Structure formats: structure tokens, C-alpha cells
Amino acid sequence: MFMKMNPAALGAALMLFVGTVNADAGLVPYADLASWNAATASKTTIIIPNPSSLSGFDSFPGGSVSYGGVTFSSDLTTYNGGFFNVGPVYSSLPAALTAQQVGFDLVNIKITLAGPVTSFSFDFGTFDGYDVTILLSNGNTATKSSTANGFATSNFFGITDTTPFTSVLVTSGTESLSLNNVRFGVAVSAIPEVSTWAMLILGFAGLGLAGYRRSRRSAAIAAG
Structure with missing residues (x-):
């Protein structure tokens, strides 16, 4: 009845x-930087600088480092490895933040921003082309495959979201996860x-x- x-x-x-439909569909992925740029206003870009060490890489035993007011960290208790800034002297590639391990645990890099944003992107790569997953602090997630290998960060990952967030956790079940060119800003209002x-x-x-x-x-x- x-x-x-x-x-x-x-x-x-x-x-x-x-x-409810809007909330579930709030996260929008972008395939390339040009389309993400078109959907984002007031952008800020954090480029990972070259390591300070003559060896070509900086190690962060505490699992944390800050560049441009953005904190990058890795939970070193969850995998058997370390957190590094690897530069061209060591890799012959542009500098990148890298979570590395001995086996195939779930490596992670968390990016904590100074304030809430609704648009985010970065360049990334993994050893052997493993998928990466991002978890936003608002609970939304997205996954993308990688074609870059070694310490190269030639893959792009970009999203906008209707719900603001302050951090992004990047994970991958690979030996090495690298990232660079972290960008964030305010998403342009989207058409429903x-x-x-x-x-x-x-x-x-x-x-x-x-x-x-x-x-x-x-x-x-x-x-x-």
C-alpha cells in the first residue's frame, strides 16, 4: 500500500x-593537463626541487618533507622501504619524490595542503606500470594506471570535486611510486x-x- x-x-x-546524486558524482577525473587547466582557476604548482645532497638523492627517515607550504609524507611503518627526493644526478631525470620498497607492499605518499581546494593534479610514475589510487580527505577516491617506469613521472592524474578537501593520499602496490608537479586550485563551476x-x-x-x-x-x- x-x-x-x-x-x-x-x-x-x-x-x-x-x-545525494550530486554528492556521489562530485569527483571528475581529467585525462590530460590541458583539460584540467580549463576546469581550474587560481592554480598553484609545486615543483619538486633538486636534492641538496651530492649523492643525487635526499633521504627523509622521518617520512616527511615540505616544499612551498605543502607537506609530503609517507607512512614508513606500512612497507619495507624509504622516502626520498631523487634527482638527475642519480636518475638522469627531473627530481621526484619517491616512496621505495624492497617487496610489493602498498607504498604511499600523502600530500597535505595549507587549506581546502576543489581541484588537484600531479605527474607520477611507478616501477612496472602499476595502478595508483588517490584518496581525498573528503572520502572520495579515484584510480589510474601508470605507463611510466623507473623514476619517470610522465603520467598525469587530475581531478576536480564539488566537495573541498585538504589532503590527498596516493598509494600503489609497486616497488616505487614517484611524483612531481603537484598542482591545486579552485574548480570552475561545472554544468550539471x-x-x-x-x-x-x-x-x-x-x-x-x-x-x-x-x-x-x-x-x-x-x-x-
């Missing part, structure tokens, strides 16, 4: 459902997705139908 619902309650329920428009149309149709039935019922009562 169906329960009766007045138009106001129906409208509130429909708008709540539409809001097709699913959102569909829910809005259904919501307005439901309200119209409820109003029509109510007017007919009122007319029938008056005639009787």
Missing part, C-alpha cells in the same frame, strides 16, 4: 535525492551532469503531477 505524500514533502524528498538534469526533470514532473491530482480532488469535493 502506497503512502500519500503532499507536494511539499515530495519536493523536499526529490531535492534531497538530487543532492545528465543524471542530475534527469533527476531535476523527474522532480518537477512529480511536483506537477501531485499538484494536478490535488486540484482534481479539490474540484471533485467541491462538486459533491
